[in-house]
Amino acid sequence: xxxxxxxxxxxxxxxxxxxxxxxxxxxxxxxxxxxxxxxxxxxxxxxxxxxxxxxxxxxxxxxxxxxxxxxxxxxxxxxxxxxxxxxxxxxxxxxxxxxxxxxxxxxxxxxxxxxxxxxxxxxxxxxxxxxxxx
Amino acid sequence: xxxxxxxxxxxxxxxxxxxxxxxxxxxxxxxxxxxxxxxxxxxxxxxxxxxxxxxxxxxxxxxxxxxxxxxxxxxxxxxxxxxxxxxxxxxxxxxxxxxxxxxxxxxxxxxxxxxxxxxxxxxxxxxxxxxxxxxxxxxxxxxxxxxxxxxxxxxxxxxxxxxxxxxxxxxxxxxxxxxxxxxxxxxxxxxxxxxxxxxxxxxxxxxxxxxxxx
Numbered sequence: 001x002x003x004x005x006x007x008x009x010x011x012x013x014x015x016x017x018x019x020x021x022x023x024x025x026x027x028x029x030x031x032x033x034x035x036x037x038x039x040x041x042x043x044x045x046x047x048x049x050x051x052x053x054x055x056x057x058x059x060x061x062x063x064x065x066x067x068x069x070x071x072x073x074x075x076x077x078x079x080x081x082x083x084x085x086x087x088x089x090x091x092x093x094x095x096x097x098x099x100x101x102x103x104x105x106x107x108x109x110x111x112x113x114x115x116x117x118x119x120x121x122x123x124x125x126x127x128x129x130x131x132x133x134x
Numbered sequence: 135x136x137x138x139x140x141x142x143x144x145x146x147x148x149x150x151x152x153x154x155x156x157x158x159x160x161x162x163x164x165x166x167x168x169x170x171x172x173x174x175x176x177x178x179x180x181x182x183x184x185x186x187x188x189x190x191x192x193x194x195x196x197x198x199x200x201x202x203x204x205x206x207x208x209x210x211x212x213x214x215x216x217x218x219x220x221x222x223x224x225x226x227x228x229x230x231x232x233x234x235x236x237x238x239x240x241x242x243x244x245x246x247x248x249x250x251x252x253x254x255x256x257x258x259x260x261x262x263x264x265x266x267x268x269x270x271x272x273x274x275x276x277x278x279x280x281x282x283x284x285x286x287x288x289x290x291x292x293x294x295x296x297x298x299x300x301x302x303x304x305x306x307x308x309x310x311x312x313x314x315x316x317x318x319x320x321x322x323x324x325x326x327x328x329x330x331x332x333x334x335x336x337x338x339x340x341x342x343x344x345x346x347x348x
Contacts, residue, residue: 065307066217066224067155067281094149103152107284111199111303118283120153127153127283131305 049080052102052119059130068127077115077132081106084117095120137179138172140254145278154277156270164273171272177241177259185292186241186259193290193297193312200304201340205297205312211346212321213339215331216307218281219289219300222266224309227324228298232262234320237291242279245286262291283307296321306338 049055056062059071073080085104088096095105101122108115114131121128142165151162177186198204205211219242220228232240240262244255256279260269270276278285283302290297296313313321327335339347 063306065215066221066309068217068283070217070307091152093147093151095152105149109284109303111286112305114305116284118149118153125155129283 049075049083052084052098052100052104055080055084055117055130056119056128062128065129068129070129070131072131072133074133077106077117080132081115081117137257138176138254141172141256141275142168144252144254145274148274148278150278150282151274153283154274154281156277156281157273162274162277167271167273168275171275175258175260175272177243177257179257181259182241182243182257186243186290189290189292189294190243190288190297192294194288194299200301200308201342203342204299204310208314209297209312210315210318211343212311212313212325213335213343213347214309214311214325214327215335215338216300216302216304216309218283218302219285219287220269220280224325225266225269229262231296231317231320231324232291235291235293235295235317237262237293237296240289240291243288245288256285256287308335308338310343 048058055073056071059073062069062071081104084098085096088098088104091097091103095103097103103120103122105118106116107118109131112131114133116132117130119128119130120126145168146163146165151159154162193206193209194204195202195206214224238261239259242256242258242260244257246255258279270280272279285300286302287300288297289300296311296317298312299310301308301310311321311325336344336347
């Protein structure tokens with residue numbers, strides 16, 4: 001079962017409104033349950049990316065670009081993103097706040113087709129683009 | 135009709151508020167500063183079509199996208215690392231070139247981006263002498279315009295002798311400057327890269343551009 005249709009983050013906020021956290025959490029729980037039901041490959045994938053640190057680590061050497069950093073990972077970006085935000089709080093601006101203060105959001109580039117997770121570190125405040133290739 | 139009305143409301147509560155470095159999240163949302171900035175520097179659709187679009191068409195190949203060539207044949211190119219429209223250091227360098235050329239105004243035209251969630255696109259006109267402080271005075275509008283990591287723009291002046299394409303969403307973000315031959319030396323001097331920087335850029339650029347860079 002694919003999850004690509006499931007609207008999250010900003011898209012979700014647009015559909016159900018910014019304050020409806022009850023619905024949001026139910027949808028999120030539903031997604032997490034679906035993720036758990038996915039095959040062994042997905043579980044292995046989620047084990048590899050169970051924190052932002054692991055995400056950054058797997059991206060290897062990050063490249064400095066103007067006003068931020070960038071790295072690449074092979075894999076299913078949306079599944080990984082959903083796993084990373086499972087205990088996060090949806091912010092009013094549509095980003096997810098993790099317990100350690102890291103902020104996450106995503107976008108999909110029509111130019112390159114890359115699913116991209118935008119990570120803001122609580123320490124450096126710098127924006128890092130993690131782009132997913134298949 | 136106020137062509138930038140949507141910009142004031144849309145970007146007031148926007149995900150980039152927690153990612154921008156020009157202003158803090160607590161400062162984000164000053165719609166008065168945003169509106170004043172847009173009132174001063176918005177480029178109307180009428181002026182764009184009448185004056186600036188013909189200049190754009192004389193510099194950029196119509197509808198061209200990377201990795202294809204963007205500039206028309208008589209333009210030389212210089213490629214730098216990209217990632218956003220301008221950072222201060224780069225802007226100051228460009229401004230010194232604009233003074234040398236005698237440029238009066240430059241415009242920033244956002245390329246269409248289908249992947250956005252309906253973000254209104256920018257079309258701005260600035261005097262070439264504008265200070266960095268003034269450029270960043272538009273609160274969240276300045277932050278989105280200058281720093282957003284997936285906005286792509288055409289930047290060019292009234293002279294039609296130079297331009298930049300800000301390719302922030304290319305696989306490796308690039309700033310591609312194009313200029314007529316007589317301005318090659320000043321662009322190369324002002325944007326001289328360290329040797330290791332040049333080598334890195336060579337790995338990033340599309341194959342179509344490799345023969346153009348020295």
